[in-house]
Amino acid sequence: MSDVLELVDVSVVRDGRALVDDVSWSVKEGERWIILGPNGAGKTTLLNLASSYLFPTGGDVTILGARLGRIDVFDLRPRIGMAGIAMAEKLSKRQTVLETVLTAAYGMTASWHENYEQVDEDRARAFLDRLGMTEYLNRRFGTLSEGERKRTLIARAMMTDPELLLLDEPAAGLDLGGREDLVRRLGRLARDPIAPSMIMVTHHVEEIPPGFTHVLMIRQGKVLAAGPVETELTSRNLSLCFGLPLVVERNGARWTAQGLPLR
Numbered sequence: 423m424s425d426v427l428e429l430v431d432v433s434v435v436r437d438g439r440a441l442v443d444d445v446s447w448s449v450k451e452g453e454r455w456i457i458l459g460p461n462g463a464g465k466t467t468l469l470n471l472a473s474s475y476l477f478p479t480g481g482d483v484t485i486l487g488a489r490l491g492r493i494d495v496f497d498l499r500p501r502i503g504m505a506g507i508a509m510a511e512k513l514s515k516r517q518t519v520l521e522t523v524l525t526a527a528y529g530m531t532a533s534w535h536e537n538y539e540q541v542d543e544d545r546a547r548a549f550l551d552r553l554g555m556t557e558y559l560n561r562r563f564g565t566l567s568e569g570e571r572k573r574t575l576i577a578r579a580m581m582t583d584p585e586l587l588l589l590d591e592p593a594a595g596l597d598l599g600g601r602e603d604l605v606r607r608l609g610r611l612a613r614d615p616i617a618p619s620m621i622m623v624t625h626h627v628e629e630i631p632p633g634f635t636h637v638l639m640i641r642q643g644k645v646l647a648a649g650p651v652e653t654e655l656t657s658r659n660l661s662l663c664f665g666l667p668l669v670v671e672r673n674g675a676r677w678t679a680q681g682l683p684l685r
């Protein structure tokens with residue numbers, strides 16, 4: 423299996439502080455990773471490295487076989503799909519949902535009324551349909567609820583047929599139904615053998631979709647644990663990661679965690 427992502431001794435330093443501290447991590451083809459950690463741990467910074475939008479202060483980052491600093495990131499970026507708040511902020515609120523997804527095929531964040539190919543429009547519709555957004559094709563992006571916006575962004579990230587899909591807290595801010603709906607859809611995607619390699623950042627083990635195979639736990643920029651979910655997602659590791667006693671339980675293909683009561 424070849425590496426989709428490889429970080430070797432990677433650090434990101436800002437104002438004399440290591441946001442990511444000497445991290446070595448590799449993601450192989452076919453693996454689906456969860457990045458777990460408390461607020462400010464460095465999860466989004468790791469995702470920004472993986473998306474080629476951030477260069478490390480030290481160490482080497484290789485994405486889809488291309489080493490950052492040695493390649494033109496503009497050739498690399500279309501191969502990576504990214505869905506997160508940072509992307510949502512770059513998109514026009516006045517575009518329709520269909521246009522929002524369609525413009526991704528042309529590497530743009532705004533529509534310039536170019537003539538889209540029918541094949542691209544069909545693909546955009548198909549991705550939106552898989553994410554339950556068919557009813558919203560002509561709605562303006564800016565009028566969507568949080569959950570609808572997140573599903574649109576995932577469809578958009580899929581549009582370029584990426585080899586690596588990065589999801590930054592896709593379930594944050596969703597209600598219980600919205601979260602469960604998204605987790606099921608991501609679970610279906612994760613189990614699809616032709617789906618891209620996936621890395622998803624979350625704060626909650628309840629949001630880990632079935633089919634995600636590996637977990638990386640990070641605290642204060644340092645990796646605490648990285649490996650298969652079955653062996654690494656333990657009460658001990660989770661307690662160390664979040665800094666209080668936690669009990670994690672597996673329930674079929676899903677996970678829950680809770681703090682021990684105060685005495």
Ligand SMILES: Nc1ncnc2c1ncn2[C@@H]1O[C@H](COP(=O)(O)OP(=O)(O)OP(=O)(O)O)[C@@H](O)[C@H]1O
Nearest residue numbers: 436437441459460461462463464465466467468625
């Ligand atoms: N450009 C920057 N300059 C200085 N500090 C930064 C910069 N960007 C991020 N940080 C800090 O780096 C730390 C890690 O940030 P990051 O966004 O990666 O954390 P996170 O794990 O994604 O957090 P959250 O769960 O709250 O989203 C935070 O303490 C943040 O304040």
